[in-house]
Amino acid sequence: MNELEIKEKVNQTLADEFELSLDELTPEARFKEELGLDSLDAVDMVIALERQFGIKIGKDPEIVQIKTVGELYGFLAKKLSA
Amino acid sequence: MPELPLPIRGELLLPHAGRMCCIDQLIALEGQEATAEVTLNPNHVLLNSKGQLDRSGFIELAAQTAGAMQGAQIMCCQSEKPSLAMLAGIQGIKVYADASVGDCLEIHVTTLGELDGMSSLAFTVKRQDELLAEGRLKVFMPEASVD
Numbered sequence A: 001m002n003e004l005e006i007k008e009k010v011n012q013t014l015a016d017e018f019e020l021s022l023d024e025l026t027p028e029a030r031f032k033e034e035l036g037l038d039s040l041d042a043v044d045m046v047i048a049l050e051r052q053f054g055i056k057i058g059k060d061p062e063i064v065q066i067k068t069v070g071e072l073y074g075f076l077a078k079k080l081s082a
Numbered sequence B: 001m002p003e004l005p006l007p008i009r010g011e012l013l014l015p016h017a018g019r020m021c022c023i024d025q026l027i028a029l030e031g032q033e034a035t036a037e038v039t040l041n042p043n044h045v046l047l048n049s050k051g052q053l054d055r056s057g058f059i060e061l062a063a064q065t066a067g068a069m070q071g072a073q074i075m076c077c078q079s080e081k082p083s084l085a086m087l088a089g090i091q092g093i094k095v096y097a098d099a100s101v102g103d104c105l106e107i108h109v110t111t112l113g114e115l116d117g118m119s120s121l122a123f124t125v126k127r128q129d130e131l132l133a134e135g136r137l138k139v140f141m142p143e144a145s146v147d
Helices: A003-018 A039-053 A062-066 A071-081 B056-077
Strands: B025-030 B033-039 B084-093 B103-114 B119-128 B132-138
Touching: A003 A071, A039 A071, A039 B084, A039 B103, A039 B119, A071 B025, B025 B103, B033 B056, B056 B084, B056 B103, B056 B119, B056 B132, B103 B132
Parallel strands: none
Antiparallel strands: B025 B033, B033 B103, B084 B132, B103 B119, B119 B132
8 A cells, every 4th residue: 555545545534533624634734733633532543543454553652642644644654564 | 461260350350449349240351352240239339219220320330341351451461450440431322221220230341442541442231131231432541551
């Protein structure tokens, strides 16, 4: 899966799960401040992404450091290429 | 990971003590799923004055079962039970029938996902084979974030 496919899948997953507009999902968008997602939403995001990509990410210590959509793209690209 | 002998009393797995521990024992634990049971004795803290389980009590039973599951997983690695477990959220709760004093209930939880001590779980509460309630909940247990 290339980076563009990862971005599209992430954006669609987040848009569907949290009823967000695709326009809001820029790489710079911060989950808490711009997208209004809290720690409870973060668990749902992990579940949705694990289902979408078929990988386990919830126990990865790096994921709790992620603040923006762009950082999430990078994290997933690294996990999927490992 | 060493296994805990089952069944194991809820009080040994949860921070709750005395009557505040609402489940009797954890009877099954496999992977990300667990089952607990409770018999609603007359002084059970979740019974109302009519001897019925308050409907919000289904959620507390599920939350404590989730906490006991995570407590068991933590105790496999550490010697002490967790010190903190909190119900953080609920979603899609459906109650189909009430439970009353004397009923023996089986509570089943399945972990859907985890992040930094926060877990999302699906649960069912049954009386024998009768489904009484189901839904999803989120439980926060800081020690569960440590592998």
